[in-house]
Amino acid sequence: MYNAYLNYLGNFSSKPLTDDEKELIRQNFAPFRLRKGQYTLQAGDICKKFAFIVKGAMRMYFVDDKGLEHIVRLGIEDWWMGDRESFINQTPSRLYIDALERCELLLMTLDNAKELEKMVPAFRQMMNKLDERNIMANERRLTAAISFTAEKRYMEFAECYPALVHRFPQHIIASYLGINKDTLSRVKRKYNLK
Amino acid sequence: MYNAYLNYLGNFSSKPLTDDEKELIRQNFAPFRLRKGQYTLQAGDICKKFAFIVKGAMRMYFVDDKGLEHIVRLGIEDWWMGDRESFINQTPSRLYIDALERCELLLMTLDNAKELEKMVPAFRQMMNKLDERNIMANERRLTAAISFTAEKRYMEFAECYPALVHRFPQHIIASYLGINKDTLSRVKRKYNLK
DNA sequence: CGTTTGCTTGAATTCTGTCAAAGCAGGTGG
DNA sequence: CCACCTGCTTTGACAGAATTCAAGCAAACG
Numbered sequence: 166m167y168n169a170y171l172n173y174l175g176n177f178s179s180k181p182l183t184d185d186e187k188e189l190i191r192q193n194f195a196p197f198r199l200r201k202g203q204y205t206l207q208a209g210d211i212c213k214k215f216a217f218i219v220k221g222a223m224r225m226y227f228v229d230d231k232g233l234e235h236i237v238r239l240g241i242e243d244w245w246m247g248d249r250e251s252f253i254n255q256t257p258s259r260l261y262i263d264a265l266e267r268c269e270l271l272l273m274t275l276d277n278a279k280e281l282e283k284m285v286p287a288f289r290q291m292m293n294k295l296d297e298r299n300i301m302a303n304e305r306r307l308t309a310a311i312s313f314t315a316e317k318r319y320m321e322f323a324e325c326y327p328a329l330v331h332r333f334p335q336h337i338i339a340s341y342l343g344i345n346k347d348t349l350s351r352v353k354r355k356y357n358l359k
Numbered sequence: 360m361y362n363a364y365l366n367y368l369g370n371f372s373s374k375p376l377t378d379d380e381k382e383l384i385r386q387n388f389a390p391f392r393l394r395k396g397q398y399t400l401q402a403g404d405i406c407k408k409f410a411f412i413v414k415g416a417m418r419m420y421f422v423d424d425k426g427l428e429h430i431v432r433l434g435i436e437d438w439w440m441g442d443r444e445s446f447i448n449q450t451p452s453r454l455y456i457d458a459l460e461r462c463e464l465l466l467m468t469l470d471n472a473k474e475l476e477k478m479v480p481a482f483r484q485m486m487n488k489l490d491e492r493n494i495m496a497n498e499r500r501l502t503a504a505i506s507f508t509a510e511k512r513y514m515e516f517a518e519c520y521p522a523l524v525h526r527f528p529q530h531i532i533a534s535y536l537g538i539n540k541d542t543l544s545r546v547k548r549k550y551n552l553k
Numbered sequence: 554c555g556t557t558t559g560c561t562t563g564a565a566t567t568c569t570g571t572c573a574a575a576g577c578a579g580g581t582g583g
Numbered sequence: 584c585c586a587c588c589t590g591c592t593t594t595g596a597c598a599g600a601a602t603t604c605a606a607g608c609a610a611a612c613g
Contacts, residue, residue, distance in 0.1 A: 227502060227506075229506055233506075235502065235505055235506040237498065237501070237502055249491070249494055249495065249498070250495045250498070253491060292487075293486075293487065293490070296487070296490035296491070296494060297443070297447060297490070299494055300443055300490060300493055300494060300497070301443065301444045303494070303497040303498070303501060304431065304443070304444070304497070306501060307431070307497060307500060307501055307504060308421060308429065308431055310501060310504035310505055310537065311429060311504050311535075311536070311537025312421075312423055312427075312429040312537060313423075314568075314569095315568080315569070334590080334591060334592090335591080335592075336591070336592085342505070343504065343505025343506060344569080344570090345569065345570050345571080346591090346592080347569090347570075347571080347572095347592090347593080347594085348568090348569055348570070350592060350593055350594080351569095351593085351594085354593080354594090508600075508601090509600080509601070510600095528558080528559060528560090529559080529560075530558095530559070530560085538601075538602095539601065539602055539603080540559090540560080541560090541561080541562085541601090541602075541603080541604095542600090542601055542602070544560060544561055544562080545561085545562085545601095548561080548562090
């Protein structure tokens with residue numbers, strides 16, 4: 166189970182990990198399984214654990230005044246899932262996280278993360294790189310959200326994340342894109358998609 | 360001119376900067392002035408310089424298929440401005456950056472940034488912290504963009520960035536929020552704002 | 554001043570959301 | 584094998600939100 170993560174981490178560093186480093190990683194990640202629909206975070210709670218997804222799919226979402234769910238982020242294998250703000254500051258979250266499929270996770274606490282940052286250089290490099298990627302991806306998503314029509318948003322998404330398009334029911338995709346499921350259905354018909 | 364930045368940087372570290380560190384910072388930042396309307400980046404070019412804004416205000420925006428401008432980010436004193444993706448990867452940008460007011464900047468190249476990361480611990484800490492903040496801010500902006508009406512988006516913006524609301528013409532704010540200037544005007548009238 | 558720049562406003566139009574009903578799988582249990 | 588869920592998608596009629604376009608006004612500026 167750890168191998169998936171060790172492999173992943175290896176991509177962020179030029180030097181291979183030492184045995185000591187691998188051991189530290191094992192000690193600081195707790196394996197965890199989730200059934201479909203199970204939660205790892207509820208609004209109001211503090212995000213105590215950050216999850217590396219070994220297998221499965223998850224979503225992070227919030228609920229607006231009217232009780233509607235809006236998906237902030239989707240995650241699959243080799244992605245991370247957690248509320249960064251709540252985790253870092255140890256403040257109550259406004260988000261929910263649950264499993265869209267059966268999941269195998271590796272969980273770390275904030276203490277685990279600090280320990281690894283101190284002891285395993287590749288881990289810090291990974292974190293920095295992830296932040297960079299996150300920022301770039303968010304910038305693109307944001308520009309799409311503020312300037313494209315529902316139609317273009319879906320098109321860009323389908324192009325950018327082919328691995329996600331057919332993995333989830335389309336009301337999930339719609340929620341992620343910030344459009345209505347009915348509208349998405351109409352967009353797809355217009356172009357005879359799937 | 361460097362003092363503004365040295366002060367700012369001091370906030371990210373527990374230890375005060377040494378004289379050597381201060382000297383390194385001076386060597387790796389080039390002062391630069393901009394008239395209102397002047398560009399520091401045009402779409403198609405590589406973002407060679409990242410700017411720390413000592414004084415003034417800037418915007419980063421892109422132009423869509425129809426020729427309309429959409430503001431991705433606004434910046435004022437003590438903020439950074441640059442296309443992160445283009446800067447890090449040294450790839451052509453799809454964005455424009457120009458001055459909304461007369462500006463005094465400190466510019467660094469990617470080599471400057473690498474040098475400082477290596478030699479000045481506080482600089483690296485600052486970068487990490489900025490990434491974190493950036494991610495959190497973007498997440499909030501994104502949730503607003505995909506789930507709020509124009510009205511609520513403006514309200515949240517006004518609450519979150521009081522320093523920006525009255526500093527810029529409202530068509531600039533509208534573009535930042537991804538809504539039409541006419542729509543924003545109507546929203547404000549509805550609540551008798553400003 | 555005359556020009557530019559930004560803001561307001563109305564009317565027409567387009568886009569998107571809402572709601573409700575119906576259809577269509579796939580899975581389960583009798 | 585059939586009847587019945589259940590979860591998901593499609594569709595139409597309608598309501599509401601936001602944009603577009605054009606005109607007019609006000610303040611700021613050289």
